[in-house]
Amino acid sequence: DNESPQLGEELSAAEADAVSFTVMPDGAGLPAGAGTVATGEKIYLQQCVACHGVNGEGGPNDRLAGGHGSLQSNLPVKTIGSYWPFATTLFDYVRRAMPYTAPGSLDDDEVYAVTAYLLHLNGVIDGNAVMNAQSLPLVKMPNRDNFDWAWQP
């Protein structure tokens, strides 16, 4: 394009990766590290429970568990377990945005752990499961198959 000044500064692959936070459903973007449900529970009780309640029941902020089977009811309850199509979304979002008052304060192991705990709370994974870059994308969410796309590429 003869109108573009071409002023972009090239990033190395490592730099590009470091500024790119996206975790894809196939696991692309997931970092090294791992976390267990048990560790996740400890972190949750320290860093999350005040806003999301015991067992993720919600209050004062969003409910994070339960609502299974409610989607066709008169009052659907959308939670990670009842609604979210992909488990990778949880890692991606918590790493970006939580805990609310100090986003970015958890290291990758801790994000894996709290992800594991929330998936377990929702009955999606076993209490002994370990979440890492390999296992997380393999988790099949209960509501996975109930989504249609309004936009097709």
Next chain:
Amino acid sequence: DNESPQLGEELSAAEADAVSFTVMPDGAGLPAGAGTVATGEKIYLQQCVACHGVNGEGGPNDRLAGGHGSLQSNLPVKTIGSYWPFATTLFDYVRRAMPYTAPGSLDDDEVYAVTAYLLHLNGVIDGNAVMNAQSLPLVKMPNRDNFDWAWQP
């Protein structure tokens, strides 16, 4: 017009006249009353000289007299006497806007008087002239015939 709510409240002729300040070149809109050059000088020295200078020579604000014959020069000086086409404009403007810090504070006689003084300062009227609704529109300004209209109705 069937879209207009017709909410205008009718004014009596006296009310309409009271809110209409315009003085036309033919004298329409001029009030009763009168003023002399001598009275005008007194008012000028009390209320105007601080801003427009002795003999209307200007400073700190607009020059009000002089500049006669300068319009074709390299530095035209536009004053009441050298430039303004109508004397009625002076009454109209002073009544609206002057003295700057207290517009509306002069009564009609005083406006006639200061008008007379400024016209006299500019050599347009005699020192004994009295300005009123009859005499003011008859004053012929020196530069009167040097105007063209860019817009024709």
Next chain:
Amino acid sequence: GASAGLLCAHAVGQEREPWTRHPGAPMADSGAPAKHTAHIKRLGISSQAGTTGTGVSRTPLEHLDGIITPSRLHFERHHSGIPDIDPARHRLYITGLVKRPLSFSLESLLRYPAVSRIQFLECSGNSGGMLAPEPRDASCGELHGLVSASEWGGVPLSVLLEEAGVSKNASWVVADGADAAMMSRSVPLRKIMDDAIVALYQNGEPLRPGNGYPMRLFLPGWEGNMCVKWLRNVQVTAAPAMTKDETSRYSDLADNGRATLFSYPMGVKSLITSPSPGLAMGPAGIYQVKGLAWSGSGRIRRVEVSADGGKSWADAALDDSVLPMNLTRFRSAWHWNGEPAVILSRATDEHGEVQPTREQVLAGRASNSFYHYNGIQAWAIDRQGWVRNVYA
């Protein structure tokens, strides 16, 4: 007597208003609104429990006219407040499936080709209150004020992507923001190459922090949440990322339990902004019914209004500037006879799409699925001239 005490019937002299009797206020660096219009401010500010910046503020549509929203009154939707960005340190990254990942400073973007267009931005959660089983007692802006319009100016994102060199297998981008939520959305590459801009200017001046300073994504006609504010990274991908905001939120649940992702263009919609709740009518007589119409898919072709609850309709006049993907101002004179009445507006866009009724919008939806509500709005006027939200 026709004025408010300024005149007496037997006046002989000139009457001048008190504020004409002494010089007024000086020129100013930046002009402020009149103190008498201080009630015109954003409405319905609300934030998640315990937070101040995770929520919305709404445009007071009922107090505005024309097709532009002053930037100070543009609605807000933030996920973790307004970041305090240093424009000298902020970077826009282009990463992912590109030949050369790139980093741009604000200063460098100001040297790029730019465009500027007047277009609306609507939160896809706008008008969500209309799901309530009983009509809420709220004003036009409180109900529908998550829509605003601005002149948006900036750099076509396609130019930056071309510089980076998009790979053949790319068909999406994932855009994220430099707020504390690092809010992220997937956007089809086709839209990006079509008309997406990195907006740097809003209504002539640099973006304000509440609307994305120093830069935001702007996608004409598409749901506001995708127009990522404080834009920091555009990561080119082969598939959508399924971010929290495009799955957990901003997806549309049907009453059969299935949900739809990626519903992007905002539907054809209109609203009567006056008369509307809170703007009391005076006595019977002629009133100007005015409002706004818009469509995420193009220009508004027609707006009809009804003053008998939808039994009969008449075409409203449209203000001159009918721009694609922008608010269009409509107006219609109405002789109110002082009896109770229900007034409605209905928009049609250039593709012939007609604004649906509330019933049509809600049919098949889950009870709490509130995105993309574009139903016809009805206001009821009673004998006293009070106006209220009703379901026609």
Next chain:
Amino acid sequence: GASAGLLCAHAVGQEREPWTRHPGAPMADSGAPAKHTAHIKRLGISSQAGTTGTGVSRTPLEHLDGIITPSRLHFERHHSGIPDIDPARHRLYITGLVKRPLSFSLESLLRYPAVSRIQFLECSGNSGGMLAPEPRDASCGELHGLVSASEWGGVPLSVLLEEAGVSKNASWVVADGADAAMMSRSVPLRKIMDDAIVALYQNGEPLRPGNGYPMRLFLPGWEGNMCVKWLRNVQVTAAPAMTKDETSRYSDLADNGRATLFSYPMGVKSLITSPSPGLAMGPAGIYQVKGLAWSGSGRIRRVEVSADGGKSWADAALDDSVLPMNLTRFRSAWHWNGEPAVILSRATDEHGEVQPTREQVLAGRASNSFYHYNGIQAWAIDRQGWVRNVYA
């Protein structure tokens, strides 16, 4: 390394900007500009000796983009400051040669038919500094910032005059304002009936006091001084009143001593707003030349730019919204080779009127006759990238 210290070359983890680490500022009643853009304010504020409100403030054109001026930055020209008007007591009078003189409250005007259009307002004294024998060392806004554009909404004045019933012998009106100068101008009745409005809204919200709150006259394309602010009386007449502001001021003196009254439409004009003085260039390379073009007689048809002092010209691109009697934004990519250059723009309107050179504008004028200056503006760029005002 591509970013400003946020990244290190051997990063293994994720890098997030400091302002993403804690929640940002809350939603607000009214959104303010970024603190980093505090330098974008009105320019060249000046007032007659001893006064604070008899003068001008200018729009900082060089810092803006698009075709709308934020109301806070709209230029000002006051004759005795900004009056503090009580909108409940303000009245608009229609008097003079009418069957029924009338008085209107603001409240009643809000019930009248209305229109809204995006149009420029230019002081006829704009660019007067270009008369100086030597080019002034000043910025684009300092030199030419007595022009702004807004969406103006309000009631066609013709509707109010029809209600009052205009007499057969009427052909002018005299409009005056409720400021301490009671500033007054004569306006041809034909213009009034054609497209004059009593503007109540600017850029969507009620007028701000500096621009005439609660109401002003707006005459599309005509010199700003006639668009009387704080409009209080429209007196219908058979002839012009020859007010101070249309004789002593806002008249055009020729070098032969004759003067012209009633020069109303603003001429076809354009300006490069960037690059311009104060916006330093960086190294050689591609820059976007951008600017504004307008004509008081209609739409802009064409803008040409030259980067060789006027030897060769190329058509610039125009932003989508080319509206009649509005600013039009033009843009043109330019590869600057780092050598001294003189850049110019030249506008043509839909009637084929071409913007004149400075020499053409000044030919036949008195040396201090500064109204209606619309000459081609030249900016010289030196090897260091500094830009300055020159007479090409």
